[in-house]
Amino acid sequence: MLYLIGLGLSYTTDITVRGLEAIKKCDRIYLEHYTSILMAASLEELEQFYGKPVTLADRELVESGCEEILRDADKQDVAFLVVGDPFGATTHTDLVLRAKRQGLPVEVIHNASVMNAVGSCGLQLYTFGQTVSMVFFTDSWRPDSWYNKIWENRKIGLHTLVLLDIKVKEQSIENMARGRLIYEPPRYMSISQCCEQLLEIEETRGTKAYTPETPVVAISRLGSATQEFKSGTIEELSRYDAGEPLHSLVILGRQCHELELEYLLDFASDREAFKQAVIKDQEYFKPAPWVPPAEEDDE
Numbered sequence: 001m002l003y004l005i006g007l008g009l010s011y012t013t014d015i016t017v018r019g020l021e022a023i024k025k026c027d028r029i030y031l032e033h034y035t036s037i038l039m040a041a042s043l044e045e046l047e048q049f050y051g052k053p054v055t056l057a058d059r060e061l062v063e064s065g066c067e068e069i070l071r072d073a074d075k076q077d078v079a080f081l082v083v084g085d086p087f088g089a090t091t092h093t094d095l096v097l098r099a100k101r102q103g104l105p106v107e108v109i110h111n112a113s114v115m116n117a118v119g120s121c122g123l124q125l126y127t128f129g130q131t132v133s134m135v136f137f138t139d140s141w142r143p144d145s146w147y148n149k150i151w152e153n154r155k156i157g158l159h160t161l162v163l164l165d166i167k168v169k170e171q172s173i174e175n176m177a178r179g180r181l182i183y184e185p186p187r188y189m190s191i192s193q194c195c196e197q198l199l200e201i202e203e204t205r206g207t208k209a210y211t212p213e214t215p216v217v218a219i220s221r222l223g224s225a226t227q228e229f230k231s232g233t234i235e236e237l238s239r240y241d242a243g244e245p246l247h248s249l250v251i252l253g254r255q256c257h258e259l260e261l262e263y264l265l266d267f268a269s270d271r272e273a274f275k276q277a278v279i280k281d282q283e284y285f286k287p288a289p290w291v292p293p294a295e296e297d298d299e
């Protein structure tokens with residue numbers, strides 16, 4: 001059996017009882033190690049908690065070498081551990097499809113994900129639109145396909161969850177060119193960098209999917225002991241130091257209910273200024289008021 005097991009957001013003990021029971025009977029255990037990190041636990045602590053060795057699975061192993069993960073999963077039990085929920089990242093459906101095509105039995109054991117725990121910032125999960133990913137810009141690569149998705153969400157009043165890039169086990173261009181297996185230290189995008197990239201692309205596009213005054217909420221280390229929220233405008237949060245990773249950002253949509261606003265005000269440095277920014281932003285993309293059709297004149 002191939003088990004895909006969600007580890008939850010932060011602690012070793014965030015795993016579900018069913019997930020832990022499955023791990024206990026597994027012959028091999030892999031920990032997916034490139035889409036997220038378990039903030040409050042090291043690999044050694046996990047191994048100690050499970051009483052079993054755990055192999056770190058980087059992108060290369062999961063995407064190109066997944067046959068190793070799937071090996072003998074018809075005769076043995078193999079666990080593939082994912083921080084958050086196994087389907088909280090787009091990548092793991094591929095592993096399940098491959099296993100199914102090979103006739104291997106698969107069981108998924110879910111857990112909390114950033115995709116639902118984000119609700120603890122006070123915004124209703126029901127009024128979120130498409131989630132987008134913000135990648136690190138380089139001198140020659142500044143992808144902005146997320147911009148249209150934010151625009152689409154905001155046009156119909158929905159909030160946008162922005163997930164921020166993580167670079168683990170990346171090679172520099174020089175080391176790659178020289179075939180040297182030397183890896184750069186891990187990098188995690190910060191709230192301020194994400195806001196700077198948002199502002200840069202809005203300035204280039206100029207089509208006002210959002211503005212520097214658009215209200216946003218920074219979400220840091222969700223589910224950990226140091227979890228933090230900060231509400232402000234994009235411009236303000238481009239100067240905000242959110243501390244240790246992991247970070248995510250929510251861009252507000254027009255459909256911000258008064259209870260949502262009340263919750264967010266507690267996270268603002270200047271409550272009144274944030275309230276005014278939300279009120280002003282609600283005018284963006286506001287549909288024209290409904291006008292009743294003119295009555296037909298029977299005579």
Ligand SMILES: C[S@@+](CC[C@H](N)C(=O)[O-])C[C@H]1O[C@@H](n2cnc3c(N)ncnc32)[C@H](O)[C@@H]1O
Pocket residue numbers: 009035036082083084085086087088089090112113114115162163164165166219220221222223224246247248
């Ligand atoms: C590709 S997603 C993987 C999501 C994970 N599988 C899950 O279900 O939660 C990784 C990104 O989600 C966001 N993220 C994940 N966990 C987070 C947390 N605890 N606090 C804030 N952001 C988080 C960060 O932006 C991170 O770079």
